[in-house]
Amino acid sequence: MEELKKIITLLSQFPGIGRKTAERIAFFILKMDEGKVKELSSAIVLWRQLVKPCPLCFNITTRERCEICEDPKRERDTLCVVEDASDLYAIENTHSYKGLYFVLGGVIKDEGTKRALRLKELEERVKRDKIKEVIIATNPTTEGELTALHLAKLLKPFGVKLTRIARGIPFGAHLELADSITISQALEGRKEI
Amino acid sequence: MEELKKIITLLSQFPGIGRKTAERIAFFILKMDEGKVKELSSAIVLWRQLVKPCPLCFNITTRERCEICEDPKRERDTLCVVEDASDLYAIENTHSYKGLYFVLGGVIKDEGTKRALRLKELEERVKRDKIKEVIIATNPTTEGELTALHLAKLLKPFGVKLTRIARGIPFGAHLELADSITISQALEGRKEI
Numbered sequence: 001m002e003e004l005k006k007i008i009t010l011l012s013q014f015p016g017i018g019r020k021t022a023e024r025i026a027f028f029i030l031k032m033d034e035g036k037v038k039e040l041s042s043a044i045v046l047w048r049q050l051v052k053p054c055p056l057c058f059n060i061t062t063r064e065r066c067e068i069c070e071d072p073k074r075e076r077d078t079l080c081v082v083e084d085a086s087d088l089y090a091i092e093n094t095h096s097y098k099g100l101y102f103v104l105g106g107v108i109k110d111e112g113t114k115r116a117l118r119l120k121e122l123e124e125r126v127k128r129d130k131i132k133e134v135i136i137a138t139n140p141t142t143e144g145e146l147t148a149l150h151l152a153k154l155l156k157p158f159g160v161k162l163t164r165i166a167r168g169i170p171f172g173a174h175l176e177l178a179d180s181i182t183i184s185q186a187l188e189g190r191k192e193i
Numbered sequence: 194m195e196e197l198k199k200i201i202t203l204l205s206q207f208p209g210i211g212r213k214t215a216e217r218i219a220f221f222i223l224k225m226d227e228g229k230v231k232e233l234s235s236a237i238v239l240w241r242q243l244v245k246p247c248p249l250c251f252n253i254t255t256r257e258r259c260e261i262c263e264d265p266k267r268e269r270d271t272l273c274v275v276e277d278a279s280d281l282y283a284i285e286n287t288h289s290y291k292g293l294y295f296v297l298g299g300v301i302k303d304e305g306t307k308r309a310l311r312l313k314e315l316e317e318r319v320k321r322d323k324i325k326e327v328i329i330a331t332n333p334t335t336e337g338e339l340t341a342l343h344l345a346k347l348l349k350p351f352g353v354k355l356t357r358i359a360r361g362i363p364f365g366a367h368l369e370l371a372d373s374i375t376i377s378q379a380l381e382g383r384k385e386i
Contacts, residue, residue: 001253001254001259001260001282003240003243003244003255004253004282006236007236007237007240010233010236010237014217014218014221015214015217015218015221016210016213016214016217016218017209017210017214017218020209021208021209021210023279023282024207024208024209024279025207025208025209025210026240027277027278027279028207028208029237029240029241030240030241030244030253030278032241034241034242037237037238037241038238040203040237041234041235041237041238042234043199043200043203044200044203044222044230044233044234045230045231045234047196047200047219047222047223048222048223048225048227048230049227050196051196051223060194060197060223061194062196066194067194084220085220085223086216086217086220089194089197089216
């Protein structure tokens, strides 16, 4: 059926949705109340239309500034630099960080991707807001590490404390299943107990 | 962020989408072209609005009758009874069945679900269209087997050949990992080679 193929193709463009899941969703929609389907569909369009980057930290927001930048309880001299807003929410969900953020907009892969990053905006932010510590929380991938090194070089002249999130064996994981880079980083980053 | 929570809740109502995948999809939508998001959203609404059950076999269709019922190349005296339209497409994808279908609309769980099934419509279909063989292809679950037995009893008076899809060890699976019911059904259904 043509229409089924079309809806499966549309749905399977999303991350984490294969053709089999897309098909299950397509049949699920047919059993949904028509009003609910309309509600969902406008929510998706509104989500795309109303959400903009916060001009201060580039987190997503529907207001003038994001709720983290607006929150008077956050420590304003600590800045955590992440690749994307989704990384910011991963950190927020831990409830263990009380400073502010800066969303870089990706990682350095080449000169083109480097130009697309908010490097100028980050420098200005650090200077203007008298930031004392910058936590570099790009992902521990090859490109994330390269970007972290570049940021460290870039921010050194501002005399801020520069830190990098710890690498090691993830909680609940087993040594025998971890790759050798992770194991050597866990050894390197060992702490006295 | 309230809007993020809302969109995650909406998306994670779908089968196969957990909160983590819903979040990834939410961020993916923000990076999509606005026109593409609108296109997707109307495609979902149209899919729900235009797709109706075929009056003959209750497969999904946007036309008066579904394309399988309309296809002159299908064998018109063989009927394969499935629980849902999604099962019908699972069979169609094998390209190994050339007869027609009948979508029952579920399985018997109790008197209520039994009343909701298209049992009358199935009887009429078998009688009116001079069906010679009915393949009962409900799922090999407890309820699917119960429903299959009920259908067999119901259709016996019409003098049609009644068959049930084979149960056994699935292709690519291992005996040591199969459950004992499956293994005994595979032994019971053994064929000479």
